[in-house]
Amino acid sequence: xxxxxxxxxxxxxxxxxxxxxxxxxxxxxxxxxxxxxxxxxxxxxxxxxxxxxxxxxxxxxxxxxxxxxxxxxxxxxxxxxxxxxxxxxxxxxxxxxxxxxxxxxxxxxxxxxxxxxxxxxxxxxxxxxxxxxxxxxxxxxxxxxxxxxxxxxxxxxxxxxxxxxxxxxxxxxxxxxxxxxxxxxxxxxxxxxxxxxxxxxxxxxxxxxxxxxxxxxxxxxxxxxxxxxxxxxxxxxxxxxxxxxxxxxxxxxxxxxxxxxxxxxxxxxxxxxxxxxxxxxxxxxxxxxxxxxxxxxxxxxxxxxxxxxxxxxxxxxxxxxxxxxxxxxxxxxxxxxxxxxxxxxxxxxxxxxxxxxxxxxxxxxxxxxxxxxxxxxx
Amino acid sequence: xxxxxxxxxxxxxxxxxxxxxxxxxxxxxxxxxxxxxxxxxxxxxxxxxxxxxxxxxxxxxxxxxxxxxxxxxxxxxxxxxxxxxxxxxxxxxxxxxxxxxxxxxxxxxxxxxxxxxxxxxxxxxxxxxxxxxxxxxxxxxxxxxxxxxxxxxxxxxxxxxxxxxxxxxxxxxxxxxxxxxxxxxxxxxxxxxxxxxxxxxxxxxxxxxxxxxxxxxxxxxxxxxxxxxxxxxxxxxxxxxxxxxxxxxxxxxxxxxxxxxxxxxxxxxxxxxxxxxxxxxxxxxxxxxxxxxxxxxxxxx
Numbered sequence: 072x073x074x075x076x077x078x079x080x081x082x083x084x085x086x087x088x089x090x091x092x093x094x095x096x097x098x099x100x101x102x103x104x105x106x107x108x109x110x111x112x113x114x115x116x117x118x119x120x121x122x123x124x125x126x127x128x129x130x131x132x133x134x135x136x137x138x139x140x141x142x143x144x145x146x147x148x149x150x151x152x153x154x155x156x157x158x159x160x161x162x163x164x165x166x167x168x169x170x171x172x173x174x175x176x177x178x179x180x181x182x183x184x185x186x187x188x189x190x191x192x193x194x195x196x197x198x199x200x201x202x203x204x205x206x207x208x209x210x211x212x213x214x215x216x217x218x219x220x221x222x223x224x225x226x227x228x229x230x231x232x233x234x235x236x237x238x239x240x241x242x243x244x245x246x247x248x249x250x251x252x253x254x255x256x257x258x259x260x261x262x263x264x265x266x267x268x269x270x271x272x273x274x275x276x277x278x279x280x281x282x283x284x285x286x287x288x289x290x291x292x293x294x295x296x297x298x299x300x301x302x303x304x305x306x307x308x309x310x311x312x313x314x315x316x317x318x319x320x321x322x323x324x325x326x327x328x329x330x331x332x333x334x335x336x337x338x339x340x341x342x343x344x345x346x347x348x349x350x351x352x353x354x355x356x357x358x359x360x361x362x363x364x365x366x367x368x369x370x371x372x373x374x375x376x377x378x379x380x381x382x383x384x385x386x387x388x389x390x391x392x393x394x395x396x397x398x399x400x401x402x403x404x405x406x407x408x409x410x411x412x413x414x415x416x417x418x419x420x421x422x423x424x425x426x427x428x429x430x431x432x433x434x435x436x437x438x439x440x441x442x443x444x445x446x447x448x449x
Numbered sequence: 450x451x452x453x454x455x456x457x458x459x460x461x462x463x464x465x466x467x468x469x470x471x472x473x474x475x476x477x478x479x480x481x482x483x484x485x486x487x488x489x490x491x492x493x494x495x496x497x498x499x500x501x502x503x504x505x506x507x508x509x510x511x512x513x514x515x516x517x518x519x520x521x522x523x524x525x526x527x528x529x530x531x532x533x534x535x536x537x538x539x540x541x542x543x544x545x546x547x548x549x550x551x552x553x554x555x556x557x558x559x560x561x562x563x564x565x566x567x568x569x570x571x572x573x574x575x576x577x578x579x580x581x582x583x584x585x586x587x588x589x590x591x592x593x594x595x596x597x598x599x600x601x602x603x604x605x606x607x608x609x610x611x612x613x614x615x616x617x618x619x620x621x622x623x624x625x626x627x628x629x630x631x632x633x634x635x636x637x638x639x640x641x642x643x644x645x646x647x648x649x650x651x652x653x654x655x656x657x658x659x660x661x662x663x664x665x666x667x668x669x670x671x672x673x674x675x676x677x678x679x680x681x682x683x684x685x686x687x688x689x690x691x692x693x694x695x696x697x698x699x700x701x702x703x704x705x706x707x708x709x710x711x712x713x714x715x716x717x718x719x720x721x722x723x724x725x726x727x728x729x730x731x732x733x734x735x736x737x738x739x740x741x742x743x744x745x746x747x748x749x750x
Binding site for chain 2: 115116242270277287300303304307373386410
């Protein structure tokens with residue numbers, strides 16, 4: 072009797088496994104590589120929430136090619152070495168494409184691995200110029216490039232009528248690249264001088280020395296190309312030393328936590344450049360996304376970079392839907408040439424033949440007295 | 450000249466924080482010859498516990514800012530001390546007889562555990578201390594405007610260091626700690642309960658680290674689950690600079706590192722600040738391999 076029940080149990084188990092297998096074969100898997108741990112963990116966790124939400128919405132509407140979409144998440148730790156392992160792991164899981172990741176150096180470590188496996192990769196926060204100069208057929212990004220931002224920054228500084236500019240970066244690949252780009256462009260400009268150019272150390276928390284040194288150079292505005300935690304602290308320490316100089320931030324300062332860190336008084340009148348967040352777009356896609364995000368997580372989406380991973384997901388699934396195929400060659404060709412002005416969460420999406428996103432994306436934001444980010448008219 | 454004095458006081462305040470953390474490294478090393486890599490994360494835990502107690506219990510509102518912060522600091526020190534003792538029981542005591550390398554690996558594991566536990570409990574985002582705990586006043590000393598908080602931090606760290614120095618030098622338990630640091634075996638033969646000494650060391654070190662965590666939270670207003678790494682590293686350097694295992698050395702090393710960093714940032718390139726601090730460290734260690742106050746240990750073969 073015991074033998075029989077064991078046999079039937081084994082049989083049931085086998086049948087169940089088989090059915091699970093069928094279930095697995097019936098989904099389209101899309102990879103998501105994001106920093107769930109490490110110092111960019113908050114970005115990665117937002118990315119996961121957003122992509123999972125979009126996948127749920129898509130499945131509720133009948134899925135993709137008659138199948139459900141399944142998101143396979145893998146942590147890159149915000150670290151190139153972990154990213155390489157993560158990319159290897161995802162590549163063997165039969166994914167139709169991968170979304171991510173955030174940091175440029177991290178994405179770079181995974182690029183060639185995905186390319187070797189012929190997997191489409193759509194990065195969301197990696198703005199370093201060289202990533203799309205490698206001739207990788209299946210690499211795309213939904214974020215703009217650093218040189219684009221440099222141009223917009225210089226134009227903004229010029230329009231606002233500043234004459235003496237201090238530029239400060241934090242020695243990361245991204246911030247340094249942007250600072251150099253801006254410095255180069257400003258050197259060609261006759262009526263704006265760069266009176267200060269240096270780097271600070273992120274995570275240090277104490278920026279009094281830098282601020283004092285900068286103040287001695289008497290700039291009439293400061294362009295800071297680093298990230299929001301440092302920007303917030305500097306704004307606060309600047310206020311505490313009674314220095315009243317306008318700050319312009321790069322797109323890495325676009326995070327609501329900036330205001331929390333600086334406090335509303337210190338953050339008031341801080342300017343920054345960024346692609347527009349869904350809250351500022353009046354497209355139905357953005358409105359729907361905001362509605363379901365609020366319903367599920369009871370909060371507003373965090374930074375624009377995480378939202379751009381949602382755009383990557385939308386671009387990929389649209390391409391799969393319209394080509395009726397998960398063949399990477401067909402989907403990549405579609406993304407390069409046929410996907411034109413797809414309405415995304417951050418505006419219209421098209422890619423050029425290098426895989427860069429097309430169109431001028433940057434807008435100027437100002438922080439108002441309530442700590443809200445206000446989109447400035449163009 | 451104003452820049453010089455501003456940076457000097459700023460460097461001393463930051464250095465005081467480094468020194469408090471460095472004491473935890475140096476005391477544990479002194480008694481157990483172990484680098485407690487999880488110490489930086491105990492500091493992070495202190496900063497987060499301070500934030501929780503501050504926002505959940507509203508200590509500063511009911512008790513006023515000064516007493517409120519004092520009570521807060523004592524509570525955080527107590528809690529972090531308990532975590533420190535548990536850490537020792539779980540991660541280091543079972544390895545007491547094992548190779549020293551095993552305990553170091555265990556310490557690294559504990560560090561990763563703590564860091565991720567903080568992330569899972571409090572989330573990966575930056576957390577912010579309330580901005581209005583202390584009035585934003587600058588005290589004028591000899592025509593120099595110094596923020597009140599900077600003075601409070603320096604004074605508190607000096608007070609804690611003074612208390613520790615007195616405890617180690619003048620009390621019976623302190624003598625036992627010093628004896629165990631010199632020779633554990635001999636201390637045991639003299640009737641000193643070495644296990645108790647180790648427990649005490651793991652009470653005091655993390656308590657000081659927790660206090661430093663609260664100070665950083667109050668000074669900069671911003672805490673993050675990875676912050677322990679940076680401060681831990683700097684404090685570890687401070688401990689080596691002063692001579693690891695030597696308690697006054699850790700105090701001196703911490704203050705010195707803070708001032709060197711602040712001066713380097715003010716008068717040389719900011720981008721080179723860390724490089725300058727490390728060059729100074731290398732130079733000092735070339736001249737005095739045991740650190741500034743480290744004792745030269747004669748080894749008899």
